[in-house]
Amino acid sequence: MKNKIKIQRAIHDFTQADLASKIEVSRQTINTIESGKYVPSTVLALKIAKIFDVPLETIFELEDGD
Amino acid sequence: MQNNLLIPARYKVLGWILTLTFGILGFFCLFYDFKFDFLTSNKAENNINNILSGIFQSNNFTNEIALTGTMIGLLIVVFSKQKIEDEYISLLRLKSLQLSVLISYLILIILNFCFYGLDFFSAIFYNSFTVLVVFIITFQWKLFKLGKEGTTNEE
Numbered sequence: 001m002k003n004k005i006k007i008q009r010a011i012h013d014f015t016q017a018d019l020a021s022k023i024e025v026s027r028q029t030i031n032t033i034e035s036g037k038y039v040p041s042t043v044l045a046l047k048i049a050k051i052f053d054v055p056l057e058t059i060f061e062l063e064d065g066d
Numbered sequence: 067m068q069n070n071l072l073i074p075a076r077y078k079v080l081g082w083i084l085t086l087t088f089g090i091l092g093f094f095c096l097f098y099d100f101k102f103d104f105l106t107s108n109k110a111e112n113n114i115n116n117i118l119s120g121i122f123q124s125n126n127f128t129n130e131i132a133l134t135g136t137m138i139g140l141l142i143v144v145f146s147k148q149k150i151e152d153e154y155i156s157l158l159r160l161k162s163l164q165l166s167v168l169i170s171y172l173i174l175i176i177l178n179f180c181f182y183g184l185d186f187f188s189a190i191f192y193n194s195f196t197v198l199v200v201f202i203i204t205f206q207w208k209l210f211k212l213g214k215e216g217t218t219n220e221e
Contacts, residue, residue, distance in 0.1 A: 025152035028212045038154055 002063050005034045008052045023047045069156060072147045081142030088135025095129040102128045140198040148209070158208045166200035 009019060016034070020027040023044065032038040033048075040048070049056045094100035105127040148155050173196055177189040 024150075026148075026150040026155065028215070029152050029154040031215065032154055032212070038157070041153055044153060 001036070001039050001060055001066055003033065003036065003060050005030070005048065005059060008054065008059060012052060019048070019051065022051050069151075071145060072151065073142070073145055075147045075149050075151075077142050078146040081139050081144075081146060084135055084139030085143060086139075088132045088139060092129065092132035092136055095132050100128065101126045105131065137195075137198070140195070140202070144198055144201055154212075155209075158212070159205060162201050162205035162208060165204050166197045169200050170196040 005019070008014075009016070014022075016030045017027045020030045025044065029038070033040050033044075045056060045060055049059055052059065091100070103126075107125055107127065170193060173193055174190070177186065177193060181189040
């Protein structure tokens with residue numbers, strides 16, 4: 001699954017730590033999600049979308065093989 | 067995902083203190099035959115039940131106390147939360163637990179062929195710590211690696 005968290009962070013001028021504290025996870029978790037190493041749960045994905053105030057599909061999208 | 071079995075992170079220090087204190091006590095019990103005299107029980111001498119008196123002979127409970135304390139300490143360390151216990155940390159917890167159970171049983175299979183009779187029981191006894199110890203090592207290693215990746219990849 002591809003994600004555009006980094007782009008959204010840049011748009012909103014958030015650091016990984018800012019985003020992490022807003023959704024109550026560790027900064028390292030945001031890092032693993034951004035790098036595609038970890039696919040977040042639906043709850044976490046929805047929280048991220050809510051913080052950036054965009055639909056879920058704007059941030060996360062399926063890729064071939066998913 | 068809510069994990070109700072975990073206890074607050076502040077208990078981890080208590081867990082380590084218990085582990086170290088009772089671990090050191092256990093070490094001296096095992097290798098230097100250290101005993102607290104007040105922990106000796108002679109109850110069995112008055113016991114009329116032959117079977118029970120066979121099991122509960124005069125015994126010093128220092129080693130039992132050391133074992134129990136060490137195990138409780140390790141369990142507290144294993145079951146205490148991280149400062150930020152999120153879903154990725156839960157995943158690391160699960161992976162570490164899987165690995166520790168696997169390693170523990172692999173060791174048990176090997177022990178099965180290496181030790182016989184009473185030696186086998188003492189080998190099983192030592193192996194009972196493997197799940198907890200391997201879990202702690204692998205989990206801490208994964209957290210360490212996660213922290214390292216996090217600092218190199220930021221922004």
